[in-house]
Amino acid sequence: MSDFTLLPNGMKLPSHKQASTTRPIATAALPAQLQLALAGSQCCVEPGQRVLKYQLLARPDNALGLAVHAPTSGHIHAIAPYPQALPGTPLQTALLLHSDGQDEAQPLAPPPDRAGQSRLELAIFLQDMGVTGQHGPLLPLSWAASDAPLELLIINGMESEPYISADDMLMREQASELVAAIQLLQQRLRPTRLVLVIRHDKPAAISALRTAAAGQTWQIEVREAPYPADDAPLLTRLLGGTAETTLCLPVAGVHAAGQAMQHGLPCISRIVTLSGAVEHAQNIRALLGSPARELLALATPHPYSAGIIHGGGLRGFTLADDSVAIHQHSNGLLAAAPRPSSSVAAAQPCVRCGDCATICPSQLQPQELYWHCQTQDLMQAQDWGLTDCSQCGLCSAVCPSQLPLLDSFRNSSLQLQADQQQQQAADSARQRHHFRQFRQERDKQEKAQRLAERAAQQAAKLAQTPSAHPASAAKPEPSAADKQAAIAAAMARASQRQQHHQGQTATAATAEQDARAAAIAANRQAAIDAAMARAAARKAAQDAAKAGADSSPSAAGPTPAPEPAPDKQELIRTSMARAAAQKAAQAAPPAPTTMDDDKKALIAAAMARAAARKAERDDGEQET
Amino acid sequence: MNFGLYLPLLAGLACCNHFRLPPQARMEQALPSALAMGLATTIMLLCASSLSGLAGPGHDAAGLPPLLWPLLSLAISALLLSLGLHRFAARQTQQLGLGWPWLLTNSLLAGLPLQWLLGPAGSAMQLLAPLLSAALFTLLLVQFATLPQRLQRCALPSWLSGQPALLLCAGIIALALHRLGVCL
Amino acid sequence: MIIIMLRLVLLLLAIWLLGKVLRRSAQQLTPAPATTAPLVERIDAILPQTQCGQCGHAGCHPYAEALAKGEDSINRCPPGGEAGIRKLAALLQRDYLPFAPDAPPQKPKAVALIDERTCIGCTLCIQACPVDAILGSAKQMHTVLADECTGCELCLAPCPVDCISMRPVGEGAGDWRWGYPVIAIQPVKSGTRP
Known part of the structure; x- marks a missing residue:
């Protein structure tokens, strides 16, 4: 801690970058297996399928998802x-x-015509090529779809996180490709001003x-600039841009975008810094999905190193499982040196020294924030x-009481997001509920209005007719009788037809359709019968419970309760018998298809289950 | 009158000042209001001590009672300040609760005992004492302005939360200041 | 003389500072304070809007009205959870209360699922749903809009064939969050303390 020189709003850290910048970028050997996470993307291959290099494995299925290529x-x-x-x-779904x-590649599709592409098309193309930015695709789709002007395009080569030198080595070794990529982006996005910003500690x-x-x-x-200078909002402020008209792109993403736009190469690898407690600190170009432990083994970690830190010295975290795969954002893997036991002290209470507030690059009051995060007072x-916390981790680093500031801010900001989503859901539920109430009220009013209108019409008719046709006052009655007769006739016809069909089904194959319909109808009938039986049973049970509750003070509880149970059981049994009989009747004709059978069996099973459950419940009620 | 009474008096005065704002304004405007009132008190005390310093040699000769001239000078300075405030920033004055009755009360209650306590002391003390007491008064005002927020953190039972807790804190502060004042 | 000069300088400084404070507060105070919503609406905004009736009222709004009148206690809303009770306690300036012993137990968030093979299309659940999250018509299969379902369980009781079940909303990768920091407790040797 003694060699930290504090600066207002930021911190000059020992960078520890020299070790990994002495060697050129190496290429990692082909790992035996790769693990590709499918976050926000839809898999389009099947297990067992052989895939070629560059083949599309998963398509993005939302605005933040990225395509995955082999x-x-x-x-x-x-x-x-x-x-x-x-x-x-x-755990997250991943492809193994x-x-x-053999590293056999499929021919690359030529990149689409550059000149006529809109920026939304470009953003979608880069998403399909798997080129990642800070969150999701390199060019955010929401930004590309809007028509916000682009006044300042920042290519972010600051890389101020200690130990990490991946961007540094990329800019040293592939400067010309990077320049070509930037030039392409400049032609396509046409920003008013384009700045590549580099930190002073990378002279090469x-x-x-x-x-x-x-x-x-x-x-x-x-x-x-001191440490968290690679933070996009800070950098935007530093270069005098506004958040709405500025886009900040990481160097690695820009390089990958250049490869995609020039050669149609999807992004399948990235440069990873291997450092920390290792013999040969270096940068390697590793395939996405390579296991972290295998990669770090290339740099020969010291035998005493304990665990792997993913990310840089401040924002990084220790991996719980060494075998996890690297992803698009894995810029470094550090072998952790074991901490001397004296430094692993428990957190002490806050002493209100104010160091965290002095150093916070977002000019927040971490000690106050910590209070509220501790009590989960998210408001x-x-x-x-x-929400303005960039989670740089400086407050945790300077805290003399070793309070877990960064961890609580990370936890609370995600909690805040979840709460906001919940609040949105609650608001929409309230809106729907209000609309439902409104609709019910409106329906009631309309119905009342309709009834009133009809009554008025009939009254008017009655008032008119007696003078003209004295006999037609009794008209509604015959019409009702007519209707009833018509219904009876229709039912008779239907039953006749049904009989006719039942007679025919044994012989005629053409009646299969009708038979199936009849079977379904019979099933329905059975289900409804069962439902009615169950409803009756429930009512009986409720009555019994009520009776029991009424009579319980007089200590004569058990006697009335068992009475309804037998007839309920009987009802269930009869309904089930009916269902079984119908099933048997349907099994006799050869017509029914397997689907009907399945359905019937399922329904019978469900009914049996329901009956059993009901009986169980009744037993329980009786016992109580 | 001694400092053991004067300092708790300041605390009580600060507490009363906190309650002068309407309840809904207490949350957002408490701090600016406290700062403004503290600065106003500083101005009034300094102004009054200058006035009494100017008239210092003369008031014995005029045969006035010993505390009448300081009282007059304090009242005059308070009224002058409220006039100036009303003239130049009437809206903010009204919003922050810097009305003339409060200015007058603060000026008299904070200034008069001080004149009594110091008596015809050395001129360096005459300069320092109003400054120090005004600074303490400002601190207390700010303390009371920020207390409700800090009290929210410690889940107090509901019968204690709000005004009772604040009064309790005022009592504790007054007691502590009493001990301090007795030692002076 | 020096004392008088000093006094004057201090006076001017104080006046200048007061001017600053006043100007600053004028800038802050220019937007008029928003009119506060009525208490019932503010309580309703805290309630989770499941409309489940577990509090004994016909929905969230009636419960909010009862709370505003002081007729009910704040610990009767299981879907709101303890955080909800805390918010209500802060708003109504009452004490935090643990859940009422007779209140239904808290359950993890779940959504209703209709077994489509058993559903007979009776529309009873559609009439019961307080947020219109069930679609279907008479004698047609019904289905639940999982995004709109609040998990109130009001559709379970009317279903004549018991085809609706509650499925807990699984923890997906999107629900991940950093664990709350746990401070390691170190054992203290018995001899180190007097």
């Missing part, structure tokens, strides 16, 4: 839930790809980029700016 050729071994590189996460070592990358970008119209800015926490 990093190498092999067989899909399984699609199952696997642990992922985030602490305490539930067993590589066959700065000189490489300066030579590569000679004659370009955009500018390279070298900034000397207050929101008032104190929880």
Whole structure:
């Protein structure tokens, strides 16, 4: 801690980057199996299928999802839930790809015509190529679909997190490709101003980029800024942009976008810094989905190292499971040195030193925020700016009481999101409930109005008719009788037809359809019978319960209760018998198809289950 | 009168000042109002001590009672300030509750005992004492303005939350200041 | 003389500061404070809007009215959970109360699911649903809009064939959150303390 020099709103940290920048970027050997998480994407291959390198494995299915492409050729071994590189996460569905070592690639589709592409088309193309930005696709679809002007495009090469040097090495070694990618983005997005901003501690990358970008119209800015300078809102503020008209893209994403736009190459790998307690700290280009432990083994971790830290020195977290796979955002894997036992002290109460407030780059009051996060008072926490917290982890780093500030802010901000979603759901439920009440009221009124109108009409008719046709006053009665007669006739016809059909079914194959319909109707009838029986049983049970409750003070409880039970049982039994009989009757004709059988069996089973449950419940009630 | 009574008096005065705002305004405007009132008190005490300093040698000769001139100077400065405030920032004055009755009360209650206590002391003390007491008064005002928020954190039973808890805190502060004042 | 000068300087400084404070507060106070909604609406905004009637009232709004009149206690809403009770306690300036012993137990969030093979299309559940989250018509199969279902269980009782079941909403990858930080407790040796 002694070598930390505190700066207002930020912190000069020991960068620990020299170790990993001495070697060029190596390429990791082909791992035996790859694990590709399917967050926000829909899988379009099946287990057992052979896939080629670059083949599409999953399509994005929402605005934040990304396409997944096969990093190498092999067989899909399984699609199952696997642990992922985030602490305490539930398992997430992932593809397990067993590589066959041949690395056989499918021919690349040529990139679409560049000139006529709108920025939404470009964003969707990059999403389909699996190019990731800070959250989801490199160019956010919501931004691309809007017509917000783009005044400032920032290419973010700050990389101020300690230990991580992946972007640094990328800018050193692939400066010309990066410059080409930036040029393409400039042509397509046409920002008013385009700035590539680099931190001052990367002289080699700065000189490489300066030579590569000679004659370009955009500018390279070298900034000397303390730690959380790679935070997009901070960087936007630093370069004098506004949040609405500025886009901040990471260097790695821009490079991948350039590969996709120039050659149609999907993003299947990324550069990962291997550092920490290792012999040969270095950067490697690793395929997405490679297991973290295998990758870190390339840098020969010290035998005493304890666990793997995913991410940088401040924002990183220890992986619970070493075998998890790296993903698009894994910029570094650090072998953790075991902490001396003296430094692992329990958190002390807050001493109100104010160091966290001094150092907070978002100018918040972490100690106040911590109070409210501790008591889960999210309203207050929101008032104190929880949503503005960039979760840089500086407050935790400087806290003399070792309070878990960062962890509580992470927890609470997700809790806040969940609460907001819940509140939205509650609001929509309230709206629907109000509408339902309104609708019921309206229906009632309309019905009353209709009745009133009809009554008025009839009154008017009655008032008119006696003068003209004195005999027609009794008209409604004959019409009702007519109707009843018609209904009786129809029923007779129907029963006749049914008999006719039953006679025919044994011989005629053409009547199959009608037979099936009749069977379904019979089933329905059986179900309704059963339902009625059950309803009767329920009513009887309720009556019995009421009777029991009434008579219980007089200690004559048990006598009236058992009485309704037998006839209820009987009812159930009769209904079931009826159902069984109908089933038998239907089983006799050869026509019924398997589907009907299935359905019948299911319904019979459900009824039997329901009856059993009811009987059980009744028994319980009787006992009580 | 001694400091053991004067300092608790300041605490009580600050508590009363907190309750002068309407309840719905107490949350948002408490802090600016407390700051404004503290600064106003500072101005009034300084102004009054200047006035009495100007007239210092003369008032004995005029044969006035010993405390009448400080009383007059305090009242004059309070009324002058309220006039100035009303002239230049009438709306904010009204919103922050800086009416003339409160200015006058604060000025008299905070200033008069001080004149009594100090008596014809050295001029350095004459300069420092109003400043110090005004600073303490401001601190107390700010304390009471932020107390309700901090009290919300400690889940108090409902019969104690709100005004009773604040009064209890005022009592504790007054007691502590009494001990401090006795030691002075 | 120096004392008088000093006094004057301090006076001017104080006046300048007062001006600053007044100007600052004028900037802050210019937007007029929003008119506060009536108490019933504010209580209703806290309630979870399941309209389940577990509180003994016909829905969330009647319960909110009863609370506003002080006729009911704040610990009768199981879907709102303890957080809901705390919010109500803060709003109504009452003490936090644990759940009433006779209140139904809290359940994890669930949505109704209609077994489509058993459903006979009686429309009883449609009439019971307080938020119109069940679709269907007479003698046609019904189905539940899972996104709109509040899990109130009001459709379970009227169903004549018991074809509706409650399915708990599973914890997916989207529901993940950072665990609340747990502070490790270190054992203290018996001899270290007097």
